[in-house]
Amino acid sequence: MDNGHMHPSFARVIAQKEHLKKKLSSIKHKIGVYSAKGGVGKTTTAVNIAYSLAKLGHSVGLLDADIDCPNVTMFLGMESAKLDSVQPMRPIVHQGVKVLSTAMVVDEMKMPMIWRGPIITKMVWELLANSEWGDLDYLVIDLPPGTSDSPLTIMQLLGLDGFVIVTTPQKISAVNSIRSGIMAKRLGAPILGVVENMSSGEISKHTKAVADELGTDVLGSVKRDDIFNSCSDSGKVAVLEDREAADAYLGIVQNLLG
Numbered sequence: 311m312d313n314g315h316m317h318p319s320f321a322r323v324i325a326q327k328e329h330l331k332k333k334l335s336s337i338k339h340k341i342g343v344y345s346a347k348g349g350v351g352k353t354t355t356a357v358n359i360a361y362s363l364a365k366l367g368h369s370v371g372l373l374d375a376d377i378d379c380p381n382v383t384m385f386l387g388m389e390s391a392k393l394d395s396v397q398p399m400r401p402i403v404h405q406g407v408k409v410l411s412t413a414m415v416v417d418e419m420k421m422p423m424i425w426r427g428p429i430i431t432k433m434v435w436e437l438l439a440n441s442e443w444g445d446l447d448y449l450v451i452d453l454p455p456g457t458s459d460s461p462l463t464i465m466q467l468l469g470l471d472g473f474v475i476v477t478t479p480q481k482i483s484a485v486n487s488i489r490s491g492i493m494a495k496r497l498g499a500p501i502l503g504v505v506e507n508m509s510s511g512e513i514s515k516h517t518k519a520v521a522d523e524l525g526t527d528v529l530g531s532v533k534r535d536d537i538f539n540s541c542s543d544s545g546k547v548a549v550l551e552d553r554e555a556a557d558a559y560l561g562i563v564q565n566l567l568g
């Protein structure tokens with residue numbers, strides 16, 4: 311398109327988009343962790359994948375892109391971590407991972423839960439355009455559930471390299487995961503694989519069906535284990551605390567990188 315004939319208001323929007331793209335170019339890989347279904351373990355997966363990548367020596371960022379319910383800081387015991395009002399917004403380094411969340415910018419408990427499309431778009435835009443990640447090998451993004459405004463906006467703005475889809479062994483979860491995967495593919499982002507969370511041990515046939523349907527692989531499974539509840543309640547990272555969790559996520563991350 312010839313920007314020379316464009317009204318300045320439109321040209322400004324295009325320029326902002328270019329600015330964002332340039333800004334995010336210091337990040338080698340942007341991986342979204344997603345499922346349309348709530349509560350399947352997206353945040354758990356995003357956090358533990360991020361810390362597993364960091365354990366392997368990569369430089370890693372973790373972006374909490376759940377504007378409505380930003381939970382990452384609680385999972386990391388960082389509720390009191392707030393950004394000062396200086397620009398740009400610098401992620402806070404926590405045990406070797408750069409973390410950024412809207413919960414660091416506003417008081418989570420006072421956050422209006424009724425934000426809709428345009429305002430969410432604006433908030434995500436501001437968060438991304440004003441943050442300074444520096445050079446990163448991986449940015450792991452914890453996405454909100456649903457197939458509506460918030461995840462859509464974030465996917466389109468960030469131009470993700472791909473998605474990890476989280477599912478649980480149940481059929482209902484699989485059906486929703488397929489829905490999530492189809493949506494992500496429609497937006498042009500590849501599916502990097504499927505993680506079965508809250509697994510009983512053996513990968514369920516429903517999880518295998520999700521991978522088949524989306525033309526991808528099951529990266530691995532993580533057992534249903536109280537360690538994840540106790541870790542998220544006490545602000546600890548399971549892969550830094552528990553051998554079995556560390557091994558499960560190491561396998562997932564190795565398959566992801568492979």
Ligand SMILES: Nc1ncnc2c1ncn2[C@@H]1O[C@H](COP(=O)(O)OP(=O)(O)OP(=O)(O)O)[C@@H](O)[C@H]1O
Pocket residue numbers: 347348349350351352353354355376379381454455507508509532533534535536538539540542
């Ligand atoms: N493998 C597991 N075993 C036992 N509990 C788990 C496991 N994975 C996650 N949980 C627990 O399940 C709850 C939901 O997990 P989490 O917040 O990661 O899900 P979510 O998909 O991000 O939810 P939301 O859709 O609300 O963002 C948390 O209390 C978490 O500790």
Ligand SMILES: [Mg+2]
Pocket residue numbers: 352353354376381452453
């Ligand atoms: Mg979550």
